[in-house]
Amino acid sequence: MTDDRDPIADFFARERAQITPLPGDDERWQSIVRQSRRGRRARRSWLPYAAGLAAAATVAGFAGYGLRDMLPGNSTVVAGATNTLPPLASGPSPTSPSPSAAELPTSGSSGAHSSVTTSASTPPTESTSASTGAIWPLPMVQNFALLSMSQASGRAVYALGTGLCSDHPCRVVVRSLDHGTTWQRVATLDDPKTSATVGAVGAAGSFTQIRMANEQVGWVFGDGLMQTTDGGRTFHAYSHVGASVLDVATDGTHVAIVSSSGVCDGGTCAGPLLAQVAPVTASGAGETAVEMPAGKVDGASVDWLAGRAYVSARTADDSAAPLVITPEGKSSALDVGCEKPPTQVFRAADGSAVFAACRGGTKDANTAYAIQRSTDDGVTWAAVQGSSLTLPANAELVSFAAADATHLIATAGSNATGSGALLASSDGGRAWAAFTNPALPEHGWRWVGAPGAGWYYLLPVDGQRSFWWGRQLGATWAQQPMN
Numbered sequence: 001m002t003d004d005r006d007p008i009a010d011f012f013a014r015e016r017a018q019i020t021p022l023p024g025d026d027e028r029w030q031s032i033v034r035q036s037r038r039g040r041r042a043r044r045s046w047l048p049y050a051a052g053l054a055a056a057a058t059v060a061g062f063a064g065y066g067l068r069d070m071l072p073g074n075s076t077v078v079a080g081a082t083n084t085l086p087p088l089a090s091g092p093s094p095t096s097p098s099p100s101a102a103e104l105p106t107s108g109s110s111g112a113h114s115s116v117t118t119s120a121s122t123p124p125t126e127s128t129s130a131s132t133g134a135i136w137p138l139p140m141v142q143n144f145a146l147l148s149m150s151q152a153s154g155r156a157v158y159a160l161g162t163g164l165c166s167d168h169p170c171r172v173v174v175r176s177l178d179h180g181t182t183w184q185r186v187a188t189l190d191d192p193k194t195s196a197t198v199g200a201v202g203a204a205g206s207f208t209q210i211r212m213a214n215e216q217v218g219w220v221f222g223d224g225l226m227q228t229t230d231g232g233r234t235f236h237a238y239s240h241v242g243a244s245v246l247d248v249a250t251d252g253t254h255v256a257i258v259s260s261s262g263v264c265d266g267g268t269c270a271g272p273l274l275a276q277v278a279p280v281t282a283s284g285a286g287e288t289a290v291e292m293p294a295g296k297v298d299g300a301s302v303d304w305l306a307g308r309a310y311v312s313a314r315t316a317d318d319s320a321a322p323l324v325i326t327p328e329g330k331s332s333a334l335d336v337g338c339e340k341p342p343t344q345v346f347r348a349a350d351g352s353a354v355f356a357a358c359r360g361g362t363k364d365a366n367t368a369y370a371i372q373r374s375t376d377d378g379v380t381w382a383a384v385q386g387s388s389l390t391l392p393a394n395a396e397l398v399s400f401a402a403a404d405a406t407h408l409i410a411t412a413g414s415n416a417t418g419s420g421a422l423l424a425s426s427d428g429g430r431a432w433a434a435f436t437n438p439a440l441p442e443h444g445w446r447w448v449g450a451p452g453a454g455w456y457y458l459l460p461v462d463g464q465r466s467f468w469w470g471r472q473l474g475a476t477w478a479q480q481p482m483n
Contacts, residue, residue, distance in 0.1 A: 137184035137232075141165065141172045144482055146463030151451035152212035155179050158186075158232065159482070160210035160220055161463065171207055173220065173232050174482070180467070183482045186232035189220065206266075213250040213280045221245035223264060225257065227283070239284030242274040246300035249309065250280060254327045256309035257285050258292075258300040267396065269297045273320070275311050277327050290331040294320035298396070301344045305354050306377040310334065314343040314398070318359055324378065336372045337381045343369075345378075346400050350453035353405035354378050355429065357389075357398075366390040371429035375405065384429040392419045392444075397461070401450040407473040413444030413461040420444015420461070424474050438468055438477050 141163030148160045157176045162169050165188060173187040189207055207226070212218035219227050219238060225245045227238040242259030246269065249256050256277050262270025271294030276285040298314045307327065313320035318340040325331045336342055338358030347354045353375050360368040369391065371384040391398055395412035396419070402408045406428045412421040420440050423432045443461035450456050456470035458477070465482045 137175065137186045139185065140174060140183050140483060141170070141185055141188075144172070144174070144465045146459055146465070146467055146482065148209040148447070149449070149457055149459065149467065150210050150212040150218065152215045152218065156212075156215045158210055158212045158218060159183070160207065173210065175232060180469070180480055180482075187228075187235060189226075189235065209248070211248045211250060211255075213252055213255065217280055219248050219255070221248050221257075223266075225259075236283075239286070240276060241285070241287060241289045244269055246273070246297070246313075247302045249302035249304055251304035251307065253280060254278065254304075254309075255280055255285075256302045256304070256311065256325065258302055258311055258313075259289075260297065261291075267298070268316075271295050271297050271313075271315070271320070273297060273300060273311075273313055275302075275309070275323065275325055275331070277309055277325055277329055279327075288329055290323060290325055290329065292320060292323055301346070303345060303347050303354075305347045305351075308378075310345045310347075310354070310378065312342055312345045312356075318343065322356075334378065335381075336374075337383060338370060338372060342372070343398065344400050346402060348402040348404050348453075349450035350404045353402065355400065355402055355408065356381070357400050357410070362393045365393050367393045369410070371408075373405075373428065386430045387432075389423065389425075389429070389432045391421050391423075395419045395421070395444065397444070397446055399445070399447045399449075401448045401456060403450045403454055403456065403473050409448045409450075409456055409458075409470070409474055411445035411448045411458070413441075413446050415443060415461075417442055422448075422458070426473070435477070438479065 143164040144161050145163070146159055146161045150158050152158055152175075155177060157180045159174050159176075161172060161174065163172045164170070165172075171189040172185055173189065174183045175186045176183045206222045207220045207224065208222035210218060210220050216231050217227070217229050218232070219225060220235065223244045225238045225240050225248070226235040228235045240257050240259055242261050244264040245257060245259045247258045254277050256275065258273055258275050260269035261272050261274055264270070271292075273292040273294050274289040275292055276289045278285040292311060292313065294313050294315050296316045297320070298316065300311065300313045303310050309325045310322060311325060312322040321341045322334040322336070322345055323331050324334050334345070336345070336356040336358070338356065339360075340358060342356035342358045345354065345356045353373055354377070355374075356372040358370045358372065360370055362368075367390060369387070369389045371387045371389065372381045373384055374381045389410060391410060391412040392414070394416060395414045396416075397411075397413040399411045400408065406426060408425045408429050410421070410423045410425075410432070412419060414420065420443060422435045422438070422440060422445055424435060425432045438458070441460040441462055446459040446461045446463065448456055448458050454471070454473055456474055458468035458470060460468075466479050467482070468477050468479050470477050
């Protein structure tokens with residue numbers, strides 16, 4: 001009987017049978033890269049890994065795509081992990097047409113909920129470790145949804161969001177070195193309760209916001225607090241009092257932290273609140289805190305002005321009086337002249353004024369807000385007469401920002417539809433008008449910040465891989481993809 005079998009086909013069948021499938025993730029990719037850099041003998045040893053990856057990719061139907069580009073996620077960053085990569089390399093400054101040099105933040109400036117101090121350190125660039133072969137930073141994660149942004153320097157912006165790592169959602173930190181035009185991943189956080197809900201505080205174990213003091217030092221926080229001192233490569237636990245962290249803000253020299261003393265459920269926390277101030281160079285905030293009486297808390301806000309931290313809280317009954325805290329930890333009550341304590345105290349990005357938004361009565365599903373203003377670093381306050389600001393009463397997120405003493409932005413957003421708003425004032429808070437461009441997203445806006453005089457960042461609740469830039473004091477807006 002004639003044997004019709006093809007000996008070449010038999011050979012490849014035997015070879016395929018001996019291939020052990022391996023996971024097609026970034027950890028395996030980094031292993032391949034490390035092996036490839038260990039000399040001629042080592043280069044032979046990584047061939048089985050590559051064969052396994054190729055087989056896994058073929059079985060999964062990944063043919064036709066670049067292998068490394070389609071590997072989602074990156075190595076998990078665990079609290080306390082050590083940095084095995086080399087120091088950040090210096091490199092030329094990327095060029096970007098916007099924002100203009102005149103609009104860029106200057107040292108000491110800050111926007112609501114953002115860190116904007118210009119760092120003198122050299123911005124990091126992509127680097128490779130000769131000892132481990134690890135490549136950093138990595139390409140953007142798939143399906144990125146933006147949660148929070150923070151200006152680290154005149155051109156560097158960091159952001160926190162959710163992405164798709166293998167087959168599960170994950171929390172990732174990304175970075176841009178060209179004013180937000182292009183982005184790369186710098187870390188994936190160990191965050192088992194990852195979600196993209198609008199709650200002001202993280203659910204158990206979840207991080208919801210990021211703040212950077214400069215291009216090296218920053219924090220992620222929510223139902224915990226972690227710090228990076230190497231530009232986001234690694235994060236470690238940062239000691240503080242209290243439980244969930246509601247807000248963090250820095251002036252580049254000191255950092256202020258507001259945490260809850262009671263249980264949080266992802267949307268509200270039980271007071272009182274605890275506020276701490278520590279040097280940016282510290283590895284923890286210590287055990288000393290200023291207590292801020294508060295009942296059921298929806299959120300908190302910290303902003304820096306003239307070397308002092310202004311802490312305000314949003315509560316169900318507007319009962320939490322704001323505080324001013326010095327870097328030495330001394331506190332004093334802040335009376336802005338409202339009938340009830342303000343829900344947010346925020347400074348103009350150019351330092352010309354500080355504002356307070358005070359919630360008033362509710363009518364026809366809208367809540368009125370009174371605006372108070374100080375032009376002497378919060379010593380004296382005056383009401384902005386004739387303010388017509390109203391926002392949806394059921395909005396879970398309310399945010400304010402000011403580019404200067406006359407140009408203000410107010411936003412609202414919620415998990416529920418029909419609860420969003422975007423309004424602007426060009427006369428110091430007297431008259432307010434709604435924007436038609438950008439159009440209102442289905443769930444409204446998550447946050448607005450003024451990291452530089454003359455421009456804004458605007459984040460939608462449904463932050464699918466983009467944010468909005470407001471230029472010319474908010475006169476023009478453009479959507480910026482996060483590629």
